[in-house]
Amino acid sequence: MKDGYYIAPAFMDKLVVHITKNFMTLPNIKVPLILGIWGGKGQGKSFQCELVFAKMGINPIVMSAGELESGNAGEPAKLIRQRYREAADIIKKGKMCALFINDLDAGAGRLGGTTQYTVNNQMVNATLMNIADNPTNVQLPGMYNKEENPRVPIIVTGNDFSTLYAPLIRDGRMEKFYWAPTRDDRVGVCKGIFRTDGVPEEEVYQLVDTFPGQSIDFFGALRARVYDD
Template structure:
């Protein structure tokens, strides 16, 4: 096969050595100087570094291909290591081409501008869980890796947690329940392990605290009635259980190395009903639980901070909370949004109505040719009016069962 330039090396890493322009040794199966010249002429590129050897003297790229998690882009474009062709002067002579991409995996919360209220009980639980996991080597106790924050819908579980991350300087990696299912078997479990290891790299490389957060976990793993349990559901549950039991040895497919020890990273999950999740995952040794039900004082403080920039006094907030009791926190945020409706409709009339609205919004508005939208002035009366409208919609949804109306003729 010498005429074709295709080596006949086996799986021991020698086929990469056959591409070397140096005279072949006995392990490469080469014949003589003529064969070496022909092999050198078949090199793909003069800039290629395929002849590079690793520390054991084997072909570097061949070993690289055997390690599933260690691709060229993960190593980075370092001059003389992979291939100088991909370094280029515009990236610098020693640059990691995916460094910025990996940095974006974490959440830094620049969008959380302003002074928000953090419930003391919530702060104590989340902060204590994070600190215990970072000090686990100095504590003579069993520390659960996972904290399950659960409670009613719209009570601000995720938002309060993000505020705590910002206050503590934690840069977490945040996942949603939509990432816990895939058309490829095993992919969500691998993704969780990969995100966990990335969070560990934030601690190691940046010197910042980090954690893994999964929002609405019961929506992805919960079992409701006749819900089908998929292979990915089982793998995700098994992955989380394995992380809780072995938080410093996390594989995503590569060969085990004694030095491959992952930093212990606390995991925080949110959900509405943890009883729908596989029971061994939520046992006390693996998951610490925190039921979040804000008190009236918490609600007043949170809503007051929300409306403070609008000039709404604490007394006005208490009036609103008293008029609409037993409402979730997101209800009071929706009040403010509903007050904008009339102002937006008025603005649409000012720009000429609904006709040709698409062109005006996409072109004229960006060009500054449309009138500036002026937000409405917030008053207690306007918020109360919006509240009654929202409550009416809630009651219609609760009391009107259109599905039964549609299906009544099919009964019997």
């Protein structure tokens, strides 16, 4: 629990282990820099990430899919490097940090034949691959120094990583975690949603069991609809 909100144990375990591994020096073990959390829409991936970050005392550098496209070619790739360096500077000062990219597949993936695949899509994929391969040597255009920067764990969320460039999501670069909340997870989240309304625990169980196929955000929308009525 964090501020009355439920954190799924499996989700927290995966995120904490990934971040911790990236700050440790493990002999002869290649640790993937990127953790890709994927799953159905409205399952609370981003919110769970925020809760885990808050519990760990991490204030991540956040990017969204909308920043991965620009009228200027190369701008999004440069922005990723800048944000990564910002996070590295925070780590250099002795605080934990991470780079958190929401909905990566929406900004850098191929979404069917109707979507234009631009130079920026290519460069975002290539930049993330390059950073994953050389996490301690991330340079900005026009600024080349030999000094190494600290390693920054990258966490990305998405609905379908098969739309991304295949070499980016291979195991050495990205560790993938499929998030599908269990019944206990859904009950825990619903308790957090309805906690201020005084809904009895058995009724929360009943509600979750009545709508077994619905996503997490359905229950938030349901509560809002009750207030509408």
